[in-house]
Amino acid sequence: MKFTFVKAHGSGNDFPLIDARAIVLGDAEWARVARALADRSGDVGGDGILLLTHSDNEHIFGMRMFNPDGSEAETCLNGLRCTARLGFEATGSDAGRVRLKQSAAQARAVAPIADGVTTIETKVGPVSLVPRDVGLTTGAATPFVDAAIPGLPSGRRFTAVAMPNPHLVAFVDAVDEDELVTLGDWCEGGPALIPARANVSFVELRETGHAPALFVRTYERGVGLTNSCGSAMAASTLAAARTGRIGWSVETRVFNRGGMVRAKADVGDVVTIAGNATFEWDGEIEVDPASGAAGPLRMLGRREEEVAAWERMLAGL
Structure with a gap:
C-alpha cells in the first residue's frame, strides 16, 4: 500500500503524518506500518506515526498516534499540534474539538511563537490525578x-x-x-x-x-x-x-x-500548550501492512522556509 505523508515535528518530536481519513486498516496493520516508518534505521524514521482520522458529530476530526514499537498512545500533544494543522488545512477550519484515543482536546491556530513558525494551541483536561x-x-x-x-x-x-x-x-x-x-x-x-x-x-x-x-x-x-x-x-x-x-x-x-x-x-486541572507544528518535507512510500515490509522512499518536496524559521527560533533560545 502506498502512503503519502508529511514529515512533521512539534518541539523536535518528529513523525510521519498520514491523512488516514480514507484508509481502512486494522490496529495490527497500523502497528506494523508504524514500526516500519518510525524505524530510525529506515528511510523515514520518527518518534512514531500520526494519523489524521475522520470527523464525527462531536469532533472536527480525530488523531491516532502509534509508537515506534507499534503500541498506540492515548495522546501525544506535540503530535496533536501537527495533526491539527493538517486537519485545519484539509477542512478549511482554524479551530475545533479533536477526538483522541480515550479523550478529546480543543485545538486552534494562534499567533506564531516566532517569526515564520506555524503555531497551534491545544487545551486538554480536566486531567486526572487519581x-x-x-x-x-x-x-x-x-x-x-x-x-x-x-x-x-x-x-x-x-x-x-x-x-x-x-x-x-x-x-x-x-x-x-x-x-x-x-x-x-x-x-x-x-x-x-x-x-x-x-x-x-x-x-x-x-x-x-x-x-x-x-x-x-x-x-x-x-x-x-x-x-x-x-x-x-x-x-x-x-x-x-x-x-x-x-x-x-x-x-x-x-x-x-x-x-x-x-x-x-x-x-x-486543565492545561493549555501553544507550540510549533512544523512541516519539514513530503514523501511517499510503499509499506505492506501484512508484513511491515517497506519499499524505498520517494521525496516529493522540502519545506525549506519552515525548517529555516524553526532553526532561527532555536538559535535565539
Whole structure:
C-alpha cells in the first residue's frame, strides 16, 4: 500500500503524518506500518506515526498516534499540534474539538511563537490525578502529588498524572539522565506497580516569578529517552502548579532538548500548550501492512522556509 505523508515535528518530536481519513486498516496493520516508518534505521524514521482520522458529530476530526514499537498512545500533544494543522488545512477550519484515543482536546491556530513558525494551541483536561487512572496498583485513593510512591525503585517524590496517558513527574535540581533511564527502563518492563507502563520526567525549575521556566527531560513509554514529549510538558506544567512551583494560569516557558512551548495550568486541572507544528518535507512510500515490509522512499518536496524559521527560533533560545 502506498502512503503519502508529511514529515512533521512539534518541539523536535518528529513523525510521519498520514491523512488516514480514507484508509481502512486494522490496529495490527497500523502497528506494523508504524514500526516500519518510525524505524530510525529506515528511510523515514520518527518518534512514531500520526494519523489524521475522520470527523464525527462531536469532533472536527480525530488523531491516532502509534509508537515506534507499534503500541498506540492515548495522546501525544506535540503530535496533536501537527495533526491539527493538517486537519485545519484539509477542512478549511482554524479551530475545533479533536477526538483522541480515550479523550478529546480543543485545538486552534494562534499567533506564531516566532517569526515564520506555524503555531497551534491545544487545551486538554480536566486531567486526572487519581492513582488508578494513572495505572498505579497501589490501592491508594489519594493522588500522589510531590510524594513518594510505594514500590517505585526511587527515593524521589513524584506527581502522578493521567493526561490520559500516564506520567510520573519529579522535580530535580539537575537532571541525571542515567538515573532517568534506569527508572524509565524499569517502568517500561510493565511491573506489577504500573503494568501499562508510564512516561517518566525529571524537571528543573529554571526561573520563577512573573516569567517562570521549566526544563523537562522525559523517558517516553514505547520510545525511550526522547528529546521532546508534549504530554510530559503538559503534565510537568500541571505538576508545577499543583506543587506551588508556578502559579495557576501563569504562562510558563517549557523547554526540552527539542525546543520550547508556552504553557499554563488552570484551576480545574486543565492545561493549555501553544507550540510549533512544523512541516519539514513530503514523501511517499510503499509499506505492506501484512508484513511491515517497506519499499524505498520517494521525496516529493522540502519545506525549506519552515525548517529555516524553526532553526532561527532555536538559535535565539
